[in-house]
Amino acid sequence: MTKFRELSRHVLGEGYSKWILLLPSLILLAFFAVPLIALIYRSIGPDFFANTLSRQAFQALKLSLVTSSITTILAVIFGTPMAYLLARGKFKRKAWLELILDLPIVLPPSVAGLALLAAFGRRGLFGAYLNEIGISIPFTTAAVIMAQMFVAAPLHVRSARIGFAHIDKQLEEAAYVEGANQWQLFHEVMIPIAIRALASGAILTWTRALGEFGATILFAGNLEGVTQTMPVAIYIGFERNLGVALALSVLLIFVSVVLLMITKQLDKEEE
């Protein structure tokens, strides 16, 4: 606490002027903290553990963890090479490619859900052909993963791209002089150096996938154990069982806090 005082004195100076910075910050902090505290406060009650341990809550938690983990693995497998190309490759229309990859980050998830339906729905641009060979994607667990992938994978690509871009060019040249080929360079030099940026990107993707709701409910629907992830269960719980919704919300906050703390730690070590 005294350390904090010293620091704030250093940054903000003495007297009333420091409030010019402090007051807006405190109001904003309260704006974020109060609802979260209120949510946790509301959820505490005799039924909290019964709600957390209910079958619906357990199934939703399991489905959320499984789908978001698969999404993260897929995002790493497909996203890392792409991030490398974006950071190191020289080609035309790179700005356009980056724009397409950044778009899902800023789009409302409901737009993502509609877009996925338009592409992979039974009557969709691509889904119609799949349907003819007997594959139907909407309302399946695969649809949940695709929805998460669409909104969350770009976060990994972005983080990994920045990680690769920061690597010294001379290192790359040195590896070539040593006789390394493209794959060796990527696999034995670049990945180990950028590993923290990759990990932090993967965790960001994971937290975003865990929280995915809008695209999921439009594209995958709501069926317990198949497509009802935690955020969907919270939304449906708002209809009937507020207790389960509150308990699940607290659980989701807890998991997200743990994941964010790991990312913070990785970023710190990076510096």
Next chain:
Amino acid sequence: MKLPPALILFFCLFLTACHTFATPKPQSRTLTIFAAASLTDAFTEIGTAFESFNPGVTTTFNFAGSQALQTQIEEGAPVDVFASASGREMDALVIGNFVAAEAAQVFLTNELIVILPADNPAMLGSLEDLAKPGIKLVFASEEVPVGKYTRQALDLMDTSFGHGFKDMVLANIVSNEENVKQVVTKVQLGEADAGIVYVSDSIAGSNLNSIGISANLNIAAKYPIAPLVKSKNAELAAQFIEFILSAEGQAVLAKWGFAPAKKF
């Protein structure tokens, strides 16, 4: 300095928005109505008619699943009138003192119907076909009134068609949607082979085929409407409810496929 076109567009939109907010209508009164999702089309039309009869009055609607509306009212949403798709939510609000006892009136009834995409991809021809293995059904979730009535109707069909019918139908569900309009949309898009909704929704939605449910297997939803105790526009709220129950209001409801509660 050269500004990107997107920025200029944004700036214009911003100015327009400021202008709209800055010029309120003189002495305007706003009536806030929370209504079940199935009432969307009919109430929007009634709201426009009500506004034209009462100059200076603006009606604002929030259409959602009745349960979500009940929760929002209990959490303190400022509402003047509540119209629910079943008595359960209204009863809960009476117990919570949000609605005065005896204040609620039934203003319409609504029956169930099976809807199919226009081209009927699963080639369903009768109610019994709902049990055909492998078809994709999208129902409203059990938590919302229409979902509850759907399952009650399935109980009646189960007794009539032979046991196991209900379980076979339930096994075909691919999604339990949060409100009835979502069921209509998923069937319209052809993502589902069939859904069960209110008759009014099948009339409101285009591109739909349907299979009727006979009266002995059907469940009629009774919709109650009531003013809220905390309403700041009690008089206007009473007028609106009166308008709903008038010949004009009931005619609009009938037009959208509801069975009026009053006969004129």
